[in-house]
Amino acid sequence: MRTLTDLGRFAAFSTLFLLLGHGLSVRNLLAPPPEPRLEVVLAGVQQQFRTDLDTLLLTVAEYAEAAAVGAPASTLRTLHLRSRLHFKRCEYLLEYIEPETVKRYLNGAPLPKIEPGVPEVVVVEPVGLQVLDELAFADSLDYGALGEQTRLLYRTLTKVIPYMQGRRLQHRHVFEAAREEVIRMFTLGVTGFDTPGSIAALPEALASLERLEAVYIGYGAHVARGDAALDETIRTAFREGRKLLRVADFDTFDRLAFLQLTADPLLAALPRAQALLGIESVADDKRLARPVNQLATSLFAPDFLNADYYDRLSDSPYDAERRALGELLFFDPVLSEELSMSCASCHRPELAFTDGKALSVRRNAPTLVNSVYAERYFYDLREEFLERQARHVVMDAHEFATDFGSIEARLRQSDTYRLLFDSAYADQPQYALSAWSVSDALAHYVSNLRGFDSAFDRYARGETEVLEPGVRRGFNLFMGKAACGSCHFAPTFSGLVPPFYRENESEVLGVPAAVRWEGAAVDPDPGRIASGRPEDEAYFHAYAFKTPTVRNVTVTAPYMHNGVYLTLAEVLDFYNRGGGKGIGIYLEHQTLPFDSLGLTAPEMADIVTFMESLTDYKQLDHRPTELPRFERRAEWNGRN
Ligand code: HEC
Ligand code: HEC
Structure with a gap:
């Protein structure tokens, strides 16, 4: 006779076999109860965000109160730092949901801006946490300003927070916001970009990172079930990042290690986790060219930035032909009135x-390598479209001194050119050889002068393991103590602003007319204020210039818009003295910090070594072997 326990055992076994028959393993049966469903994870993230916002508001209230009653500097600074830390915990979602609000009211650069979208020039004075960072850590406190700024911040938050708390998040938002925050942390946060006074960049990055980690943990259990290695990669990246940030001080923090151990692994793995969980992604929609490629695996991957977004040239099966035709035009002096000059005369490969x-x-003449990665072109940022760039050259009396009509007529004298245009623009025969196609072909060529293949890039993304010793030190100085990376942003090391990479900055350095280390006079070029764009006519754009890339600077001497400096050592000397201010030029609106950087000679040499490791023009150094023949103008065939 079967005992009761036997029966029970039998029942248990039969259930087990039944379940196994349904594809469930013993392991699953014995596993702890299932993790919260994804919706529950999301609700947790949403709740955390609401709590973080409440805490931020309370802290800022306390800060404003303390400023109003004239509390001692130490109290104010503590409250300031605490407010910023709370801000950093919500930053990823605040920036994702309302980047404009954050920039304008909460944590924008402490510089005046122009009101966008209004016909007249309206200067908006800066407000928010960065302004406060300077005020709270100034040598002597301006209580009036502190009181006003904290009150304003509090008032803004009382309006912004209920709106933010009411927003319904989706999984996609959480993952994309997290990825953006990783880029922000590496490119801005750890450079001290938004902590000009307190230099509390590292504790702040830690606060952001820890919040992202906590958010990930909820999803992690689900990720681990599908791909344990992926989950481990992500957890390790967070852990390593925390370790690095906890022990370091601002000047010695190893930013390259942070990139390789934390930022890049997260950048690569988060979208994979997102895909694994079946969460929709912007990357799924190929029609939406965005500045940042959602699937790039490194900040220094050649496809991290999406060139298609910038060049605004329509994608077509003819791209390769147009580029090849553009190359011929670029090197062909037939475009200039006297046949004496081509684009390559000033832009030599x-x-x-x-x-x-x-x-x-x-x-x-600026480098054209990676010039495509910009929202605006020229030192004064006067042109928005790469393909319109040619127009400036063609018409200029000092350049090609001609017009498109003549160029078109000339090119028609060559059967080779006509065939090339007919073929490259076969889909638009009405424009085959026209002003438009000439510019378009040139733009295709220039757009494809892309780098991201220097020794530094290859090392950074883990393709090689050799790096000259000075480079690591130089990179850390560039991105830290010397503050170069807070204007020359990674990865282009130009003024293309992360983490959205949609906007180019211009800056006022006080570049002198001639090399003088005291009593210098500012170079008379007015810069951006004279760009011809009405909205640029604001006092703070006087002597402002586009921040160029420092890639390939080994061969682009002399430097600056007027070529005043012959060597990189001179450029470093200029910066180390505090730019114009340090050599006798006083521009009140100089955006380069006035203070000397206090760099030693070996440190400056390391920064130069780092910049030298950004050299990759050689792969683009070629010219067409011959230019098209002109059957009807034999005398032009000797041109070169
Ligand atoms: C006579 C010398 C000269 C010639 C010829 C010339 N350029 Fe330039 N180019 C310059 C200078 C100087 C600048 C910067 C001007 C400024 O910022 O105001 C520039 C700027 C540019 C820029 C903007 C780069 C950036 O990052 O903002 C592009 C693109 C460019 N040139 C492409 C061309 C093409 C294409 C041609 C031929 C159609 C050409 N250039 C012919 C001197 C020249
Ligand atoms: C406040 C923003 C800012 C900071 C900080 C800054 N730069 Fe620049 N940099 C610029 C701008 C703007 C230009 C162009 C100025 C001009 O042409 O008049 C420039 C030009 C340069 C050039 C010349 C590039 C060329 O092709 O002519 C080099 C090299 C350079 N910077 C290196 C550095 C280094 C190294 C540091 C750190 C020590 C640094 N920059 C810090 C904004 C900045």
Whole structure:
């Protein structure tokens, strides 16, 4: 006779076999109860965000109160730092949901801006946590300003927070916001970009990172079930990041290690986790070209930035042909009135597409390598479209001194050119050889002068393991103590602003007219204020210039818009003295911090070594072997 326990055992076994028959393993049966469903995880993230916002508001209230009653500096600073830490915990979602509000009211650069979208020039004075960072850590406190700024911040938050708390998040938002925050942390946060006074950049990055980690943990159990290694990668990246941030001080923090152990692994793994969980992604929609490629695996991957977004050229099966045609045009002096000059006269491939002269026309010729990665072109940011760039050159009396009509007529004298245009623009025969197609082909060529293949890039993304010793030190200085990376942003090391990479900055450095280390006079070029764009006519754009890339600077001397400096050592000397201010030029609206950087000679040498490791123009250094023949103008065939 079967005992009761036997029966029980039998029942248990039969259930077990039944379940196994349904594809469930013993392991699953014995596993702890299932993790909260994804919706529950999301609700937790949402709840955390609400709590973080409440805490932020309370802290800022306390801060404003303390400022109003004239509390001692130490109290104010503590409250300031605490407010910023709370801000950093909500930052990823605040920035994701309302980047404009954050920039304008909460944590924008402490610089005046122009009101966007209004016909007249309206200057908006800066407000928010960055302004406060300078005020709270100034040598002597301006209680009036502190009181006003904290009150304003509090008032703004009382309006913004209920709105934010009412927003319904989706999984997609959480993952994309987290990825953006990783980029923000590496490119801005740890450079001290938004902590000009307190330099509390590392504790702040830690606060952001820990919040992202806590958010991830909820999802992690689900990720681990599908791909345990992926989950482990993500957890390790968070852990390593925390370790690095906890022990370091601002000047010695190893930013390259942070990139390789934390930022890049997260950048690569978060979208994979997102896909694994079946969460929709912007990357799924190929039609939406965005500045940042959602699937790039490193900040220094060649496809981290999406060139299609910037060049605004329509994608077509003819791209390769148009680029090849553009290359011929770029090197062809037939485009200039006297057949004496081509684009390549001033943009020589063997000099990373510069010309080695101080001034080529009015200004120094900038490199064209990676020039596509910009929202605006030229030192004064006057042009938005790459394909319209050619127009400036063609018409200029000092350049091609001609017009598109003549160029078109000339090119028609060559059967080779006509065939090339007919073929490259076969889909638009009405424009085959036209002003438009000439510019379009040139733009295709220039847009494809792309780098991201220097020794530094290859090391950073883990392709090689050799790096000159000075480079690591130089990079950390560049991104930290010397503050270069807070204007020359990674990865282009130009003024293209992360983490959205949609906007180019111009800056006022006080570049002198001639090399003088005291009593210098500012270079008379008015810069952006004279760009011809009405909205640029604001006092703080006087002497403002586009922040150029420092990639390939080994061969782009002389430097600055007027080519004033012949060597990188001179450039470093200029910065180390506090720019114009340090050499006798007083521009009140200089955006480069006035203080000397206090860099030692070996430190400056390391920064130069780092910049030298950003050299990759050689892969682009070639010219067409021959230019098209002109059957009807034999005398032009000797041109070069
Ligand atoms: C006479 C010398 C000269 C010639 C010829 C010339 N350029 Fe330039 N180029 C310059 C200078 C100088 C600048 C910067 C001007 C400024 O910022 O105001 C510049 C700027 C540019 C820029 C903007 C780069 C940036 O990052 O903002 C592009 C693109 C460019 N040139 C492409 C071309 C093309 C294409 C041609 C041929 C159609 C050409 N250039 C011919 C001197 C020249
Ligand atoms: C406040 C923003 C800012 C900071 C900080 C800054 N730069 Fe610049 N940098 C610029 C701007 C703007 C230009 C162009 C100025 C001009 O042409 O008049 C420039 C130009 C340069 C150039 C010349 C590039 C060329 O092709 O002519 C080099 C090299 C350079 N910077 C290196 C550095 C280094 C190294 C540091 C840190 C010590 C640094 N920059 C810090 C904004 C900045």
